[in-house]
Amino acid sequence: EMILADSWVEYVENKQESDSAIGLTEQEKIELTKNEIIKKILEYDSSIEVNCCYIEYQGQTFQYWPNKMERSVLKSVLNDYIFNEIEIYRLDLRDFNISIEIGCTLLQDLLSKLEIYASQCYNTTTDHLFNVRELTELEKINNYNYKTNYPEKLTFTV
Numbered sequence: 001e002m003i004l005a006d007s008w009v010e011y012v013e014n015k016q017e018s019d020s021a022i023g024l025t026e027q028e029k030i031e032l033t034k035n036e037i038i039k040k041i042l043e044y045d046s047s048i049e050v051n052c053c054y055i056e057y058q059g060q061t062f063q064y065w066p067n068k069m070e071r072s073v074l075k076s077v078l079n080d081y082i083f084n085e086i087e088i089y090r091l092d093l094r095d096f097n098i099s100i101e102i103g104c105t106l107l108q109d110l111l112s113k114l115e116i117y118a119s120q121c122y123n124t125t126t127d128h129l130f131n132v133r134e135l136t137e138l139e140k141i142n143n144y145n146y147k148t149n150y151p152e153k154l155t156f157t158v
Contacts, residue, residue: 045125053154
């Protein structure tokens with residue numbers, strides 16, 4: 001009693017309460033579980049498991065991912081280079097402390113393939129979100145595999 005009076009809190013071992021004890025209906029359990037899976041899908045979608053490609057250069061392989069804005073800027077700059085008949089672009093991979101000189105048309109082709117890959121990943125993530133939202137059984141929601149059907153990661157040899 002003296003310890004509790006001195007602002008200490010009594011430790012009570014955490015016992016798992018059943019869902020019915022905390023008052024969740026079956027529909028609330030389903031919605032809660034869906035929201036948890038949707039959060040995991042979105043985390044996976046923004047992870048290196050999805051947002052990644054590889055560049056092979058001079059016998060080394062580099063993991064690379066330019067985000068949407070970087071891809072758009074790079075496409076715009078490449079168009080300017082090509083319009084001005086500049087044939088070589090220097091791609092800086094700052095995280096790896098290297099610069100790669102690459103033909104503008106080759107880089108444009110690689111960016112196009114990367115954009116298609118990103119679009120396919122986006123569509124796959126959207127499919128998973130739609131699928132989970134349509135599920136009505138708790139067991140199926142819990143067992144839903146949202147890591148499937150993504151396209152194979154790209155490897156570019158430069």
